[in-house]
Amino acid sequence: MNIVVAIKHVPSTADELELNDDGTNLDFDEVDFVLNEFDEHAIEQAVLVKEAAGGEVTVVGVDVIEELDGVLHTALAKGADKAAKIVGDIEPPINSHTHARWLADAIGEMGPDLVLTGVQAVDDLDGQIGPMLAAHLDMPYVGVVTGVSASNGSVTVHKEYPGGVMAEFEVSLPAVIGVQAAEKPPRYAPISKIRQMAKSAEIEEIDADEDFEYEGCELRQMAKPVSAGHAEMLEGDAEEVAEKIIALLEDRGLL
Amino acid sequence: MLTTTERILFVLMALILGGLTAILFYGIYKIIRRGRPAPPRENVIPSLIGAAIDVLLQRPMFRSRPVLSVFHAFIFFGFSYYFLVNVTDVLEGFVPGFELIYGGQGPLEPLPDWPINLFNLIADILSVLTLLGMIVFLVRRFITHDKRLEFNEGVLLNPKVQQGWIRYDSLIVGVFILLHVGSRFLGQALRLAENGRPDPFMPFASAASFLFRGLSEGAFTFGIHLTWWLALGLILLFLPYFVRSKHIHLMVAPLNLGLGKPGPRGELDPATPPGSDDDAEPGAKYVQDLAWPRLMDAYACIMCNRCNDVCPAHSQGLVLSPAAVEVNKRWLFNEHFADFAYRGNLPDMPLTQHVISPEAVWACTTCYACVRVCPVGNEPMADIVDIRRRMIIEGEEMDSGIQTALESLAKNGNWFGKGSRARARWTKGLEFKVKDVTKEEAEYLWFVGDTASFDARVIPITQTVANVFQQAGVDFGILGRAERNSGNDVRRVGEEGLFEQLAEDNAAAFGKAQFKKIVTTDPHSLNALRNEYGPFVEENWEVLHYTNLLLELFESGKLSVSKPLSHYRVTYHDPCYLGRYNGEFSAPRKLLEILGVEFQEMPRNCENSYCCGAGGGQIWLGITPEGERPAENRIREALDALAPSSNGAAADDKQLLFVVTCPKDVIMYTDAVKTTGNEGKIEVRDMIQLVEEAISG
Numbered sequence: 001m002n003i004v005v006a007i008k009h010v011p012s013t014a015d016e017l018e019l020n021d022d023g024t025n026l027d028f029d030e031v032d033f034v035l036n037e038f039d040e041h042a043i044e045q046a047v048l049v050k051e052a053a054g055g056e057v058t059v060v061g062v063d064v065i066e067e068l069d070g071v072l073h074t075a076l077a078k079g080a081d082k083a084a085k086i087v088g089d090i091e092p093p094i095n096s097h098t099h100a101r102w103l104a105d106a107i108g109e110m111g112p113d114l115v116l117t118g119v120q121a122v123d124d125l126d127g128q129i130g131p132m133l134a135a136h137l138d139m140p141y142v143g144v145v146t147g148v149s150a151s152n153g154s155v156t157v158h159k160e161y162p163g164g165v166m167a168e169f170e171v172s173l174p175a176v177i178g179v180q181a182a183e184k185p186p187r188y189a190p191i192s193k194i195r196q197m198a199k200s201a202e203i204e205e206i207d208a209d210e211d212f213e214y215e216g217c218e219l220r221q222m223a224k225p226v227s228a229g230h231a232e233m234l235e236g237d238a239e240e241v242a243e244k245i246i247a248l249l250e251d252r253g254l255l
Numbered sequence: 256m257l258t259t260t261e262r263i264l265f266v267l268m269a270l271i272l273g274g275l276t277a278i279l280f281y282g283i284y285k286i287i288r289r290g291r292p293a294p295p296r297e298n299v300i301p302s303l304i305g306a307a308i309d310v311l312l313q314r315p316m317f318r319s320r321p322v323l324s325v326f327h328a329f330i331f332f333g334f335s336y337y338f339l340v341n342v343t344d345v346l347e348g349f350v351p352g353f354e355l356i357y358g359g360q361g362p363l364e365p366l367p368d369w370p371i372n373l374f375n376l377i378a379d380i381l382s383v384l385t386l387l388g389m390i391v392f393l394v395r396r397f398i399t400h401d402k403r404l405e406f407n408e409g410v411l412l413n414p415k416v417q418q419g420w421i422r423y424d425s426l427i428v429g430v431f432i433l434l435h436v437g438s439r440f441l442g443q444a445l446r447l448a449e450n451g452r453p454d455p456f457m458p459f460a461s462a463a464s465f466l467f468r469g470l471s472e473g474a475f476t477f478g479i480h481l482t483w484w485l486a487l488g489l490i491l492l493f494l495p496y497f498v499r500s501k502h503i504h505l506m507v508a509p510l511n512l513g514l515g516k517p518g519p520r521g522e523l524d525p526a527t528p529p530g531s532d533d534d535a536e537p538g539a540k541y542v543q544d545l546a547w548p549r550l551m552d553a554y555a556c557i558m559c560n561r562c563n564d565v566c567p568a569h570s571q572g573l574v575l576s577p578a579a580v581e582v583n584k585r586w587l588f589n590e591h592f593a594d595f596a597y598r599g600n601l602p603d604m605p606l607t608q609h610v611i612s613p614e615a616v617w618a619c620t621t622c623y624a625c626v627r628v629c630p631v632g633n634e635p636m637a638d639i640v641d642i643r644r645r646m647i648i649e650g651e652e653m654d655s656g657i658q659t660a661l662e663s664l665a666k667n668g669n670w671f672g673k674g675s676r677a678r679a680r681w682t683k684g685l686e687f688k689v690k691d692v693t694k695e696e697a698e699y700l701w702f703v704g705d706t707a708s709f710d711a712r713v714i715p716i717t718q719t720v721a722n723v724f725q726q727a728g729v730d731f732g733i734l735g736r737a738e739r740n741s742g743n744d745v746r747r748v749g750e751e752g753l754f755e756q757l758a759e760d761n762a763a764a765f766g767k768a769q770f771k772k773i774v775t776t777d778p779h780s781l782n783a784l785r786n787e788y789g790p791f792v793e794e795n796w797e798v799l800h801y802t803n804l805l806l807e808l809f810e811s812g813k814l815s816v817s818k819p820l821s822h823y824r825v826t827y828h829d830p831c832y833l834g835r836y837n838g839e840f841s842a843p844r845k846l847l848e849i850l851g852v853e854f855q856e857m858p859r860n861c862e863n864s865y866c867c868g869a870g871g872g873q874i875w876l877g878i879t880p881e882g883e884r885p886a887e888n889r890i891r892e893a894l895d896a897l898a899p900s901s902n903g904a905a906a907d908d909k910q911l912l913f914v915v916t917c918p919k920d921v922i923m924y925t926d927a928v929k930t931t932g933n934e935g936k937i938e939v940r941d942m943i944q945l946v947e948e949a950i951s952g
């Protein structure tokens with residue numbers, strides 16, 4: 001089975017985020033990029049399907065800040081077979097329509113049986129890459145999936161609804177699946193394997209269609225929430241704290 | 256004395272059984288050679304001589320269990336002396352008239368008496384001491400059932416061991432020694448009884464001879480022949496068994512001590528054998544993946560379980576037993592001796608199924624206590640690290656907490672999941688600006704480490720260190736966002752590749768910085784920087800612990816005590832990676848003396864310090880195992896040591912302190928004081944907090 005995983009490099013939230021001067025987006029010179037967490041699950045799920053049913057896993061993403069190689073090497077160390085990056089004169093931010101267009105162009109050429117991608121990403125909280133990929137590639141789509149197993153010509157996917165209801169879908173292939181969580185937690189990639197990949201692996205480069213432009217909506221402003229107040233810690237032993245609470249409640253006319 | 260038939264029989268037995276034993280010994284040599292190459296041993300001859308002296312003085316034994324070690328010394332000296340005694344016994348059997356009693360008979364007659372009398376006296380006394388020692392050991396194992404000879408429930412043990420074969424082996428060896436030494440002793444007593452007079456240089460045999468006075472001539476002859484055969488024939492019969500039995504420790508242990516690991520304790524052996532090609536798999540999956548000294552360890556092990564006594568995991572009741580690692584390897588060799596030794600047809604038996612369970616592998620704190628205490632120089636901890644290395648590279652499932660920590664370390668260079676930009680954020684609380692050594696020169700590069708940089712409970716302590724350094728005029732700077740975790744615990748978790756990456760990143764930062772020495776509050780960083788960064792850095796900087804630097808500052812007058820802290824009664828915990836690994840015991844104690852506190856050692860101190868339970872990646876574990884945690888055990892030990900009744904101090908209102916010099920200890924012990932319900936009774940303080948109080952009084 002030819003499995004393709006579409007991934008996205010997104011700003012890391014490990015550091016405090018800095019905004020650019022005109023407040024229209026992040027200051028991309030001041031943020032580190034990491035692999036979108038849901039895409040980590042998509043990679044894990046793809047490798048699990050490959051291990052169970054055989055096949056080949058290709059990981060592809062847009063090289064937004066020219067640092068995608070590390071992510072691709074990690075995916076290869078985890079069991080992916082091939083890696084590709086979409087390159088060009090690219091500057092962040094890339095909106096999800098452009099992202100989906102470029103990914104679809106690349107993936108279409110690969111002739112996939114199954115396309116997996118993270119159900120959403122922290123950079124835009126759109127959740128649109130999967131559905132748009134499916135539309136571009138003319139394939140069915142199921143999102144928010146928590147497990148994929150392959151059988152002849154189709155895959156069975158699981159999806160969890162609110163209220164503790166589980167659903168099972170049979171999806172005919174080829175198809176696009178938006179992964180919420182892999183069946184198992186993403187595996188650890190030993191650094192020495194990643195370094196081996198960095199030395200030996202070849203990453204295919206695919207040119208982005210830089211003429212594509214999407215003008216549907218525009219991010220007007222990005223700002224940090226202004227803190228409305230702060231918590232006050234009540235010090236002292238239980239008795240004292242209790243008295244303070246009562247005083248506070250009385251003060252506000254609640255007692 | 257022997258008849259011709261007896262002589263022929265003895266010589267035949269010696270040739271056949273001796274030859275068989277030689278073949279078996281060659282088998283052991285081949286088994287040990289199945290192991291992978293280890294870093295080359297240097298100065299082998301001086302090292303073997305040193306080991307021989309240590310063994311003769313029984314030094315390694317007295318690291319623990321002093322009383323039992325005395326009885327062991329009896330058996331050791333007796334048994335060693337018996338190598339000489341056996342030679343004279345053979346002569347007594349084969350040379351007509353040759354006898355040692357009364358200063359020498361037969362061909363010995365013309366020689367001076369005194370050397371023979373001295374020889375007899377020593378043999379006589381040692382015979383009795385050996386028998387005494389052996390009886391004590393047998394009583395301890397079979398009658399009083401010393402619990403220390405047992406393993407925790409759930410420890411992976413070879414089926415033969417579960418069936419009690421260590422006990423059977425001990426019994427066989429014990430009875431052999433009793434028969435061998437006892438018969439020889441009785442043989443001499445019979446000779447004295449036959450002659451009808453005691454020998455003043457054989458007091459014990461003379462006393463025993465009175466039991467046999469008045470036997471018939473025939474009975475004497477029979478008795479002397481029988482005891483000769485029980486003493487010497489038994490050795491021959493026993494030789495082939497000896498190779499299987501744990502008793503072989505008496506030959507392998509001195510060799511193992513003499514061929515011990517070169518270099519500092521704090522430097523792990525490489526993950527792949529020195530000189531191996533690039534595709535060699537790191538670490539160990541099968542017993543033959545271990546380095547040869549690890550295979551020799553199995554033959555040196557006497558299965559005394561002293562390592563279990565000091566292991567924080569075993570003491571907590573967990574399924575890790577360092578002793579079982581050696582015991583299981585040994586029984587694996589015994590079971591498949593011919594395959595390993597001669598056929599080279601190595602059984603497909605993963606270590607994690609036959610030697611140590613994965614759960615036990617991940618319970619090790621790498622505190623080094625097992626290696627330090629082992630009287631025969633075994634390193635079960637090295638096996639564990641090698642097994643971890645292979646498990647990591649093969650993608651075996653690992654604890655989720657450890658995985659999260661490693662992923663954060665790979666991504667951010669710290670295990671707190673924070674970006675590298677946040678590393679120097681603790682300096683914002685200071686009233687002065689800390690130099691960035693990558694931008695301006697400083698005498699000391701302060702390697703801060705993850706815990707001291709990021710943990711909210713430790714940051715105030717880190718800030719205090721900075722303030723005290725500043726006050727004392729120390730010219731210091733930090734690497735700031737360029738610093739990465741030192742990789743000490745990463746390496747001990749088995750993630751060799753990540754360790755290399757971190758070390759390379761730090762080395763690159765060092766290369767950009769201008770400084771003369773390195774100082775750190777973190778013993779784990781100190782260990783890696785001092786012992787394991789050799790391949791990564793170009794210069795060999797001196798790496799100091801902050802307690803060394805503080806002591807220097809007091810001694811040079813740059814710091815001085817204005818208010819002695821006599822209102823504290825304190826004990827001090829030696830961090831594993833500062834003390835046992837790097838031998839730094841005195842600076843913290845001298846500091847406490849300078850500060851004027853009342854100091855009381857805990858029973859387990861210095862080399863014998865007890866691990867807090869955080870090392871080797873344990874602090875990252877996602878689960879908390881059952882049982883009394885090592886840190887809790889330690890706090891109780893401290894309270895006992897500091898109790899007024901136990902140290903002769905008068906009951907007073909001095910405040911009790913548990914002084915630490917490691918950022919991880921601050922966390923572990925503050926927590927343990929709470930979980931043991933001892934808040935208000937004892938307080939955990941970092942050394943720097945005491946220094947600050949004393950200098951600003």
